[in-house]
Amino acid sequence: MAEAQAQQRGGYTEEVSAGSSAVDGVRFEVDGEIATITLDRPEKRNAQTFATWSELARIGESLPEQVRVVVVKGEGPSFSAGIDLRMFTPEGVPGQGSFSSAAKSDGTTFEQRIRQAQAGFLWLRRPEIVSIAAVQGHAIGAGFQLALACDLRIVADDVSFCMKEPALGLVPDLTGTKPLVELVGLAKAIDICLTARTVRADEAMRIGLAEIVVAGGDLGQAVQDKIAELLATNRDAAAATKRLLQGARGRTLEEQSVAEGIEQAARIRALFG
């Protein structure tokens, strides 16, 4: 592993080495085909800021090509308590401003800022990777949406998902609405969001929000087991299959069949010349 460097970026200290970084409460480690992103501000329940989202986007942009699985997890008792509530105060988060200062700028700039934040979530759906959210404790607002941004959710039995935004006069805008509807259906998504109620482990499992529920102490092992299963399949076939599955909803059966044929022809050519 290359020698760690310390850099100064945007007023925040950055520790960078070939296989790891730690910036603004986000830790990033790469071990062969597995990358792990850890929200690492447990004393603030991994509350997220503009800097968190910039760092997530930066990780996505520079993700090493060999990575096939990305795990997103949170240090401490909560996966993430959502947006850092200081962003709603006039003072904001030191060095990063606040929503009230952002709202005073023109509409385009504010929308661009949201797009920049969303970039930290969107890359987790790339076909070349499978992203897994390992979720314990609270996943509120932006925390819930970060879990929704991942392909799979493996959760501890103390998990509590809550889409708090509508209770605060906001909408969920960190890419969470589409995966939520696709996972649980429109009626359940309306129920969950417009009541801002808590969804616990048994319901999460029942309605498709979670793939696996385990006892809290078993979360790490459950994620490792899933990674081993995912890495056992062929890398290129896995990416092609994910592309097909992701496109399925938007295509007719006939169109999907054609897409399957195109991907398979490419596989056969790659495997047998």
Ligand code: ACO
């Ligand atoms: N933003 C900033 N600080 C937070 C946040 C947050 N979202 N959540 C927790 N913290 C801080 C607390 O202020 C406290 O700090 P302090 O020790 O300096 O006083 C520390 O984290 C621990 O929080 P507690 O409330 O003591 O922890 P507890 O485990 O009892 O409760 C819980 C956790 C339920 C998550 C609670 O902290 C909470 O309700 N947080 C706010 C959740 C929220 O409304 N998020 C916004 C959602 S909307 C969106 O994301 C767009």
